[in-house]
Amino acid sequence: MEKQFEEFKQQLEDSGNVRERLRIIVADLDSVTRVMQADLLQVHYSSRSPEILKKAKSHIGKLKELYGQLAEVIKGTPGQYYRYHDHWRNQTNTVVFLIVYLNWLETGNLLSYAETQDTLGLNPDEFGLDIEDYLIGLCNVSSELPRYVVNQVTIGDYDCPKRVSKFLSDLYAAFRILNLRNDFLRKRFDGMKYDLKKVEEVLYDVKIRKLDSSGSAIETKQEAS
Incomplete structure (x- = not known):
């Protein structure tokens, strides 16, 4: 013993x-x-x-x-x-x-x-x-992008929402292929659709206001021409 x-x-x-x-x-x-x-x-x-x-x-x-x-x-x-x-x-x-x-x-x-x-x-x-460490890192990127989009639009980058929306849509679609059994990772993935929704709301707002990358309303530019 x-x-x-x-x-x-x-x-x-x-x-x-x-x-x-x-x-x-x-x-x-x-x-x-x-x-x-x-x-x-x-x-x-x-x-x-x-x-x-x-x-x-x-x-x-x-x-x-x-x-x-x-x-x-x-x-x-x-x-x-x-x-x-x-x-x-x-x-x-x-x-x-x-x-x-x-x-x-x-x-x-x-x-x-x-x-x-x-x-x-x-x-x-x-x-x-570890693959799950990589995937959680990607979810963290997704969580950061809505804030990035809002701040970029604030400083006049009106093309940013479209770029981010395309990227997040592709990332979300790729994640849907996975059969996630890790509860924490599953919850983080579930949050990705809300990240995408936030970005799409900003994109919609930019389109409604008809803003271009110069920060001017498209209609105003057309009238001036």
């Missing part, structure tokens, strides 16, 4: 050491994502300035470094990825949101699962990106 509990003691100590190492890395991950989020907040109050996007993008190198450190820790505990996954899950949801959102701001396209892994320097055979 004593021998068995000595083994338990060693296993618990080893696990505690792993968790402490992960805690330190995840704390750094939190710090980087907070700064990156603060940088990206600026896009709500200006056009998609290359300087703002470049500043936010500059943090990706540090994210890759930190995920490399996480991978190194988990490499020492083969087969234990999901035992410790909760330590970095929430942070990874945020990281996926940030880099997918940043990519959309730059290109108007969705960053794929494989591209997201590549951006973070992840090796799926050793330490990959």
